[in-house]
Amino acid sequence: MALVRIRGGNQGTWTGRDIALWDTHDIIDLLQEQNGVRYGTWDSKRLPQELRGKATLTDEQKSVILDVYSREIDEAKKEGGYVAADVVALAPDNPKLDEICAKFDKEHTHDEDEVRFVVSGHGTFTVRGLKDEAIDITMGPGDYISVPRDRRHWFTLLADKTIVAVRVFQDTKGWTPHYAGTGTGPTEISPAELESAFGKEVVQPVSQKKGG
Numbered sequence: 001m002a003l004v005r006i007r008g009g010n011q012g013t014w015t016g017r018d019i020a021l022w023d024t025h026d027i028i029d030l031l032q033e034q035n036g037v038r039y040g041t042w043d044s045k046r047l048p049q050e051l052r053g054k055a056t057l058t059d060e061q062k063s064v065i066l067d068v069y070s071r072e073i074d075e076a077k078k079e080g081g082y083v084a085a086d087v088v089a090l091a092p093d094n095p096k097l098d099e100i101c102a103k104f105d106k107e108h109t110h111d112e113d114e115v116r117f118v119v120s121g122h123g124t125f126t127v128r129g130l131k132d133e134a135i136d137i138t139m140g141p142g143d144y145i146s147v148p149r150d151r152r153h154w155f156t157l158l159a160d161k162t163i164v165a166v167r168v169f170q171d172t173k174g175w176t177p178h179y180a181g182t183g184t185g186p187t188e189i190s191p192a193e194l195e196s197a198f199g200k201e202v203v204q205p206v207s208q209k210k211g212g
């Protein structure tokens with residue numbers, strides 16, 4: 001289940017007067033009407049137990065994930081005219097994690113839709129709305145999103161610094177970021193709200209976790 005928060009202002013500073021949405025149907029309606037962004041949920045319980053929360057994956061395990069969600073992937077391909085799918089995994093043990101994240105945490109567009117289904121971990125897509133508001137869509141396992149091409153957005157990890165996602169696409173070259181706008185940085189959602197939506201791991205920095 002995602003948590004969506006709409007922030008006003010160019011930098012999207014949370015004012016406490018804006019709105020937060022938790023209900024799936026409200027989220028679908030809002031994103032479709034205001035933004036042309038598609039949101040949905042896939043059944044995260046279908047993921048084999050041993051792969052849940054696991055962010056360091058073999059090619060074989062990535063294939064298992066693609067097999068488990070083959071029906072949803074085919075539907076997404078049909079709906080958006082996409083031709084391929086793969087699995088991307090980011091975890092704190094990736095020596096290039098900061099470098100990779102720095103590429104996508106500033107406001108940008110792509111030449112094709114950005115389609116992601118979160119298998120494990122968490123992340124926030126902040127999408128620029130029609131009135132220049134910042135719409136934070138914080139996602140966890142089971143959440144699916146499609147951000148249309150040329151739509152300004154940026155992406156930040158949460159404190160768990162982990163995300164495993166299925167990507168559905170036409171051409172990986174389409175993900176070259178074209179920087180536009182001034183938006184950057186993580187969501188302003190409070191730790192308490194994040195914890196109640198997604199659990200403790202999203203608010204506890206990885207370095208402070210017991211046992212690494």
Ligand SMILES: [Fe+2]
Nearest residue numbers: 104110114153
């Ligand atoms: Fe992007």
